[in-house]
Amino acid sequence: MIRGVQPTAPSLDVRGVRYAYPDGHLALHGVDLTVARGERVALLGPNGAGKTTLVLHLNGILTATEGSIAVGGLTVGPDRSTLAEIRRRVGIVFQDPDDQLFLPTVAEDVAFGPANLGLRGAELAARVDEALAAVGMSEHRDRAPHHLSFGQRRRVAVATVLAMRPEILVLDEPSSNLDPAARRELAVILRGLPVTLLMVTHDLPYAFELCDRSVILDGGRIVADGPTPEILGDEPLLARHRLELPYPFSPTLPPAPVRE
Numbered sequence: 001m002i003r004g005v006q007p008t009a010p011s012l013d014v015r016g017v018r019y020a021y022p023d024g025h026l027a028l029h030g031v032d033l034t035v036a037r038g039e040r041v042a043l044l045g046p047n048g049a050g051k052t053t054l055v056l057h058l059n060g061i062l063t064a065t066e067g068s069i070a071v072g073g074l075t076v077g078p079d080r081s082t083l084a085e086i087r088r089r090v091g092i093v094f095q096d097p098d099d100q101l102f103l104p105t106v107a108e109d110v111a112f113g114p115a116n117l118g119l120r121g122a123e124l125a126a127r128v129d130e131a132l133a134a135v136g137m138s139e140h141r142d143r144a145p146h147h148l149s150f151g152q153r154r155r156v157a158v159a160t161v162l163a164m165r166p167e168i169l170v171l172d173e174p175s176s177n178l179d180p181a182a183r184r185e186l187a188v189i190l191r192g193l194p195v196t197l198l199m200v201t202h203d204l205p206y207a208f209e210l211c212d213r214s215v216i217l218d219g220g221r222i223v224a225d226g227p228t229p230e231i232l233g234d235e236p237l238l239a240r241h242r243l244e245l246p247y248p249f250s251p252t253l254p255p256a257p258v259r260e
């Protein structure tokens with residue numbers, strides 16, 4: 001069980017979150033979102049909908065103007081120890097892996113987070129091994145991250161977050177800039193991870209492949225929340241929120257199925 005996480009609490013509980021940027025722009029208008037442990041949820045919406053703003057609240061980078069957020073039963077708060085624990089529980093993989101990789105070797109990058117938590121020796125090595133194995137990058141542990149392909153760097157970025165054993169894994173556009181094979185390989189990896197997953201994406205087929213549930217955010221409000229086949233099968237709903245599938249969609253005929 002995850003340290004300090006209440007087993008009955010949802011992974012994520014967002015209640016009435018409003019957020020205005022310092023210039024007064026109201027980016028979130030009262031967002032409610034509950035994600036159960038182990039759920040995989042796609043967060044969809046057009047440019048400027050508020051998706052990144054919401055994600056930045058989940059580990060306390062931004063602080064809600066109103067409302068509250070709890071992760072595994074722990075409310076995100078301003079004090080240092082709460083914030084440190086929230087940042088361990090919420091692992092965010094940003095769109096550009098190079099924002100997360102800055103050490104000479106893959107293994108050092110993956111060890112960085114757990115070493116900061118105070119892990120050393122065999123315990124630290126086990127975390128690194130486990131995280132690299134989870135993303136299929138064990139054999140690259142001693143390589144320089146900048147010598148890897150973009151797809152491999154994204155997998156290492158996922159490993160840096162997994163090494164913290166997060167309660168919830170948040171992915172910002174995980175399929176962007178990947179070739180079809182790397183995109184498919186990452187989907188297989190993500191589907192096998194035993195974590196709660198929240199994935200921000202404009203890649204609707206990827207949402208279908210990976211997430212049972214989809215939420216549409218538009219204008220800082222959640223405007224739809226339901227099973228992904230229903231959401232993606234509702235063409236007028238998608239059109240109202242500037243979302244488009246790349247081809248005709250049938251909920252009974254999965255688009256571009258993931259081969260395993």
Ligand SMILES: Nc1ncnc2c1ncn2[C@@H]1O[C@H](COP(=O)(O)OP(=O)(O)OP(=O)(O)O)[C@@H](O)[C@H]1O
Pocket residue numbers: 021022023025026027045046047048049050051052053054
């Ligand atoms: N630092 C900022 N100051 C003021 N307004 C901002 C700031 N950052 C974002 N916004 C505004 O907040 C709204 C939500 O932006 P956000 O980046 O969260 O959207 P998004 O859904 O992540 O978009 P995209 O799909 O383009 O990444 C937009 O209207 C944006 O212009």
